[in-house]
Amino acid sequence: MAIPQHTIDQILDRIDLIDLIGQRVKLKKTGRTYSGCCPFHQEKSPSFHVYRDKQYYHCFGCQANGNAIRFLMEYENRTFPDVVKELASLASIELPKDQFDAKKPTYKKKAVPQEPSTPRSLDPKNNSSETSHFQADPDPFEFVEPDSSEIFIPFEEPEGNLYDLLENIAQYYEQQLTQHPHAQQYFQQRGLTTQTIQNWRLGYAPEGWQHLEQAFPRDIDGIKQIGLIRTSDTGRDFDLLRDRVIFPIRDHKGRVVGFGGRALNNDIKPKYINSPDSEVFHKNQLLYGLYEGSKNKANDWLMVEGYMDVIALSQANIHGAVATLGTASNTDHLNLLFRRNHRITIAFDGDSAGQKAARRTLEIALPLLNDGRELKFFILPPEHDPDSLIRREGVEKFKALWEASPLLSDFLYVLLSQSYDISTPEGKSQVMGELRNLTNLLPEKGSYRYLLTQSFREKLGLGRRFTPKVNNDAALSFNIQTRVEDYAIALLISHPFLYQQFTILQEHIPEEELLADVLNILDKLFPKLPEDQDASLYYVLGAMTQYHYVILDLLERTNIFSLIDSPEKAFNLAKEYVLTLQGIYLRKKMKKPQSLKESQHLRKQLNELTKQISLQLLQS
Known part of the structure; x- marks a missing residue:
């Protein structure tokens, strides 16, 4: 049976096509529509239009057109059922179960003992409470051993659902956390609040080797299917997760599908153990925190290393962090994020291992980078992960570092x-x-x-456009992207007497640039600068207290002092930076000239600048 058309119409009505396509294609509002370069063919002038009122897109170049379902099918090469399931989830609409949930993941429940004759609970002469535990399901947290002196005939209970079982186990682990202060202490030491622990449903697996069998005696078959009960070489069953804090893992629908367990003692290896793959748990197709980020309407997505990083960022009201489940990132993981935004960021450690991981991710990600998709790299300072970095630097600094991550x-x-x-x-x-x-x-x-x-x-200086020559070891840091403007600011702060070399930029520099503010301040300070080099440096720093943190970060990041070994070197760098920035600002203004006359004037200035750059190159 096909999905009813009214259900499909309801899904399409609830999906914002502008938002859906805008996460994958750069759109600009043009009158009543939104336009951009078509993702289905190469073009320079936008001919791709999206109509919010009609929930419809059309390209006047290649004639591609359709609704949200067709867009995702063609843009991401996906099947109709796959797309409909995702859109239905986004729209919070339940699809007909016989279409997509015909086969439920089930397991065989263990038989419950029962008397051969009429149960005593039905005999009005017998109201003894000692047999009451046969009238209903046993308490999942307390298994009552049956009396072996009585003879019982087993009967089969209906099959259990794995999703229901996983939910019950998650609740069991949550309840266990409340009874074990040493496990609670681990989360408290990591700075988590009670509310955060509850929101992420964190728990604890006790020390016992058979605690799950004791809590869920009828569900052992199901627990084995999801891999939480293992069998030793001697044939003895034991629980996979013991004396570990628990991180429930949820799928895109919010259902618990697996668990991650971290040892409380750092000497225990492995530190983390995750549920093995099962009928409902496929770690290569899941990201920890994806459901929670979507629920909080995250737009920007950051792939980090561990569960605690995701949770700590969420507690700081930074939603959209996700982590792989003990595996290296793969194409499925990246596509999960690209479906939600055309730009994603991946965090790496700043050490050599981080560089190797970044290189591996590059090779995985490159085949996925269709036009319109962007990948950024957030390289963390040495000895820090997102959790520790946000605790040391604060939320705003963390956001600034994320925003500055290089493409x-x-x-x-x-x-x-x-x-x-x-x-x-x-x-x-x-x-x-x-x-x-x-x-x-x-x-x-x-x-x-x-x-x-x-x-x-x-x-590399192989093209026509001029770029400043800087020392690679000193100026290019693996830790964070550094722009020409950053070097110019660092040079001005360290050698404020060079201010006059930069005044030519004030005609064209955008007001929102930090360099513009620095030049305005130096304009007032210049006549009062002390003659001593070190004194002038501290004088300028004192006058720029509102930018103190940013400027100190720039001085450290650019390592400007190691670049300059003489006044001549500083002067030559100033000329290079000024020429480069002039070109950048002139080209920006030429994109939006106020008039034809201004456009001609800017072009003339750019031509003159090109001659200066050519002369500079010949002299260098």
Whole structure:
């Protein structure tokens, strides 16, 4: 039987097509519609339009059109049932069970003992309470051993549902946490509030080797199916999770499908144990925190390493963090996030292991980067994970670091250029060779492969566009992206006498740039600057207290003092930065000129600037 049309119409009515497509394609409001470059063919001028009132999209270039279901089927190459199930979940609409839930995950319940004759509870002469436990299901937390002196005939109970069993076990672990202070202490030491513990349904698995059998004597078959009871080589059953704090894992519908258990003693290995794959649990297709992030309407998604990172960020009101379930990230994990936003961020440690993990993720992610998708890399400071970083730096600083995370193009350049001497032709050739191997993994359709190669050529000085020459070891940090503006600010703070070199930028620099504020402050300070270099540095820092934290971070991140070994070096860097920033700001203004006359004037200035850059290159 097909899904009723009224159900499909109800799903489409509840889905915001602008939001759905906008997470995958960059859209801009144009009158009554939203437009962007078509995701189904290459184009420079937007001909792809989305109509909110009609819940319909149409491309006037390739004639692609349809509704939300058709868009996801064609854009992500998915089947109709798969798309309908996801949209129904997003719209909170239950589909007909015979369509998608015909086969429920079941298990055989253990037989319950029963007397051969009429139960004594039905005999009006016998109201003894000693047999009352045969009139109803036993308490799941207290197993009563039957009296062996009586003869019983077993009968079969209906089959159990694995989802119901997992839910009951989750409640059991939650209840156990309330009875074990040492387990509660672990979460308290990690800074979790009682509300957070309840929201994430955290629990505790006690020490006993057969505690689940004792709590759920009729459900042993089901517990074995989900892998929480194992059998030793000697044939003895034992519980997989013992003396561990418990993290229930939920699927996209919010159903508990598995558990993660962390040892309370760091000497116990492995530190984490997760439920094995089962009929309802497939760790390669699940992300911890995805359901909770969706429930909190997260838009920006950050893939982190562990459960506690996800929970700590959520407690800080930063929703959208997810973690893999003890496995390396794969294409299924990334696609789960790309379906929710065209831009995702992945966090890595700043050590060598983090760099290797980033490289592995790169090779997995590149084939998925269709035009319109963006991948960012949040490289954490050494010795920190998101949990510890947010506790030390605070929420706003963490958000700022996340926002400043480099895009793949910038991150990839830093990663490759640090491996070779890019001051030599051989080193540049090796970088381009490495890049070619990686870009071959990108989708053949789309412009990103070409654009990424061009970007590298320009940064290596192989293109026409000029970029400042900086010391790679000192200026390019694996830890965080650094822009030309950042170096310019760091140079001005450390050598404020160079202010006059930068005044030419004030005509074009956008007001929202921090550099604009720095130049305005220096304009007032310049006549009063002390002649001593160190004194002038502290004088400027004192005048910029509102930016104190940001500026100190820039000075440390750019390592500007190691770049400059003489006044001549500082002066030459100032000229390079000014020329580069002039080009950046002129090109930005040319995109939105106020008039034809201004457009002509800006083009003339850019031509003059190009001549200066060419002369600078000849002299260098």
